[in-house]
Amino acid sequence: MSSTLVIVPRGHWMNAWFLGLCAVPVISVDGQERTGRWGMPTEITVEPGTRTVAVGAHYRGTRPVLGAQDTTIEVGPGQQLTVEARNGLFNHEPFTVTAERK
Incomplete structure (x- = not known):
């Protein structure tokens, strides 16, 4: 039985406007990257178990993904x-990935 991660990348309130204009969020789950949209959920189907999630920003016109830091998340069957990922006040700070527990 597969599970779903819903990942929402957000910018810090002080610099979210800048990220929205100049960068695209990059979501990595178990090493597979995909682009997201600021403030919008990205649904990813995964197998249950321990998953490695990282979110960073890819500035337009550049290659590297900045601010990504691996976080381990446990996902149950079905x-x-x-998961919310938010960058810090300064753009060099890694994104904080937090799972919503119900």
């Missing part, structure tokens, strides 16, 4: 788990 579970839909919402």
